[in-house]
Amino acid sequence: MKSEFQRQLEALGFEKIQAPLKQLQENKTKPIVKKNKKVSKSTSLILKSDKDKRFRKRKVIQTTPLTKMEAKAILERLHSDNKSWGTQEFATAYKLLTRRNTILSYEQSKDIIRRWHRFESRVYELDYSIALFIISGIWISPLPRLKEGMSKQVKARCERRDINGSYNVWVYKN
Secondary structure (H helix, E strand, O other): OOOHHHHHHHHOOOOOOOOOHHHHHHHHOOOOOOOOOOOOOOOOOOOHHHHHHHOOOOOOOOOOOOOHHHHHHHHHHHOOOHHHHHOHHHHHHHHHHHOOOOOOOHHHHHHHHHHHOOOHHHHHOHHHHHHHHHHHOOOOOOOOOOOOOOOHHHHHHHHHOOOOOOOOHHHHOO
């Protein structure tokens, strides 16, 4: 099948020349060059092959970012099979929820639970949540820490006993 360009060239009087197969094969062979021990390569020139390597198109896999609910479901689904812990899906879900790359071992998670089980502040600890997940397979996200102390504005309202501020001194007494 001829392209439009080829048809136009033939209309102008140009003819297609076919090269013999032997000439094509001879052009493809590379000449043998003697190798010297001291061969210096010039780094200032960019060779065509280097340019091709540099600008090679990479396969881009478009994935939608996981939500925390999806990551939690993935972790609970894949928890029972230890072989699935090495998969990419498990790793991305684990990293999203825990913000860590390494997965704790079973012994490490036992030690963490032994350390924290007496303290009420364990609900704020990420390590405790990770250890619970590894042992039980249920992800319980840690609670966010509340800001400690009162702001200057709240303290001033308490001292003035400002009725409009809806703050009372007895609420903040230790």
